[in-house]
Amino acid sequence: MIPCSPCYLVVIFLCFIGCYAFPKHFVDSDKLLLASADNQFQFTQKEQSNRKPEPFTFKHHNNQELNLVLQDINKRCPDITQLYELNYRSIRGWPLTVIELSDNAGRHEFLEPEFKFVANMHGNEVLGRELLLKLADYLCEQYHKNDEIAYLLNHTRIHILPSLNPDGWDDATKNGPGQDWLYGRANAAGVDLNRDFPDLDNVAYRSGDKTDHLFNEKLIDHNMQPETKAAVEWILSNPFVLSANLHGGSLVANYPYDETPDGSARRYAPSPDDDTFRHLAQVYARNHKSMASPTRPKCEPDEEDFGKQGGITNGAAWYSVTGGMQDFNYLGSNDYEITLELGCEKYPSPDSLPKEWEDNKAALIEYIWQSHIGVKGVIKDSRTGEAIQGAHIKVKNVTSGRNQEIDHDIVSVASGEYWRLLTPGQYEISVTKDGYEPSTKLIKVVNEPHKEAQRVDFILTPSSDEFALESMASQFPYGMDRNDPQMLKYLPYIQPNGENIPSREMELESASP
Known part of the structure; x- marks a missing residue:
């Protein structure tokens, strides 16, 4: 039981404000509030601000440690990093913290593409979470040492969300890391977040021809989880160009569409950008140490031999997914997203993490570069x-x-x-x-x-009708609004330069005997 002291009341009040404030906000790393699964704060703001940044170490960071790692990176590289939370927290109160890396962090720069990595939306698939923490650390460390990394950060705005499902991570870890193939996959309400997004594939298939910017709140047929809502608002409120969603349990780069058009369990479902998506998947697979190797072993005996496919697969050709985040990005926004399955083990041992980083490092960085193609x-x-x-x-x-x-x-x-x-x-x-x-x-x-x-x-160039409407504002001083439907009957008789044209009726009239 929590003692009811004034200090705790202040903390609880701050937690309430932090959890339910709607607008997305940037937060100073010293003021970032870290909640445990029981919504108890383990560090006061003063204690956090007095902490000295610690060097990154490979381990499975718990949710509190994850946020501290992001803080430490921000403190070490304040000139190129910014921390912010998504609009909603997890059901148990964990912030969904993003670290942004750019030479002008905190603001969009003209013609600079925006990129994002998301991991751990399935709580028991943890490798991506640790790789993204290390990636943020690496970009921070290399910015003043590596000209290519400096160029990348100077010309790309990179957003990294290490965990979309911190509650699921807690469940999977408390159950015993890697002990259960499914436990911890869902969020605290038992919902698979990668089945919880609006099903825009179905909208696209029904429309027959329109395959972009399909999101409409009227299409939402269920109450989305707070983590899903946070992701949806994030996707729709930023001009993301490219992204990837990191998973585990297999070793393959998966590209849209994820859902079959006829409800079948599996069938190749190409998107209009099939060539581009195949290229994006190939970039990751070929830069990974073994993903594209035709001689590598399969994860499961009955699994497709993805290595012999170049380490890539169309999502629906593998198995159909309804309500996934990957296709929501493509069909609901300007963003192109693929799903990266990073290994056979969903919860690999801590000892394997350094090697996993070396296996994925080049692929992660080369994939970010793809936001500059086209x-x-x-x-x-x-x-x-x-x-x-x-x-x-x-x-x-x-x-x-x-x-x-x-x-x-x-x-x-x-x-x-x-x-x-x-x-x-x-x-x-x-x-x-x-x-x-x-x-x-x-x-x-x-x-x-x-x-x-x-x-x-x-x-x-504005069309002739638009020119005519503008010119009529001065020719009809009746206070008539330019959008008034009554103005349309005058349009054929006004030239773009504002000169009157005799009406066809007048011409016929003058030609009659």
Whole structure:
């Protein structure tokens, strides 16, 4: 029982505020509140602020230690890191803490792609959690030593969430690490978080042609878990370009779609960006020490031989998943996400962690670089020079005469920026927006390694109707609103330069006998 002292009342009050405050907020590492599974704070803010950063050590960090590791990295590299929490905490009160790494941490920089890694959404799959802690430590350590790492951080905003399911980690660990294949997989309410996202695959399959930005709150048919809500809001409120979700239990890079279109247990379900997703999966598999090896052993006797497939698989071809996070990213936002199964053991021994890091280090870093493939740019209004939000970037692959529409649009963000991941080849890129004339460019994509994506800007010209509406504001001084439907009947008679055109009725009238 907790003593009811004034100190504890203050802590409980702070916990309540921290758990239920809705807006996403950046937090100073010295003020980050760490709760145990019983919602008791183990360290006071003063004790935390007085701690000296400790060097990273390979081990299975508990939830309190995980947050302290992130704090220590932030203290060692305050110029390139920022800590923040997602909008919701776990059911038991653990913060879902993200460490951001960039040369200008805490803010989006113009045309800089945003990248994210997420691990431990299944609480008993723990390797990704430790690899992401080490990755953050490594990027911090190497920033002033390694020119390539410095370039990567200077041109990419990287978000790392080591654990989306800290409650499940607690359950799996208390049950005995690795003792049960399923225990701890779900969150504290017994829900598998990777089946809890809005099922946008079903929406896409029913629509038949639209495969992007499908999220609508009306589509939510169940009460999502707080961890899922936190992830959904995070995904939809940031201009993420690329991400990966780290799991365990097999060794393969899994790409969309995850769900079959006909409800079958397994069937290859290609997304419109199948070429790009295969490339992304191959990048990770080929840079991993053994994932793409055709001679490596299978994890299970009855499992597919992923090594002989190059270490990659289409998700639905493996087994169909409904309500997964991977496809939600692709179908609900501009983000491209794959799922990384990092090893046969879901809860590997602590002694194996240094080797696992060496096996995955190059793959993790090379995958981040993929946020710079394809093209990027800004879309502006030809008259005002202002950025255009909500423009659709449409792509047709015309490499070697393919003439293939990629039926998945990227949409420009508030600053007019866009990022479009593409493999090398020739493409027709078109930009459309209501009220503007479309613009199309023929682009050759090269993807020079470890360089920024080539920049392709678009200047859109307002359509003639838009010009007419603007000019009418001065020609009809009746206080008529430019959006008034009554104005539409005048449109055919107003030139874009504002000059009147005789109406067709007037012309016929004058031509009659």
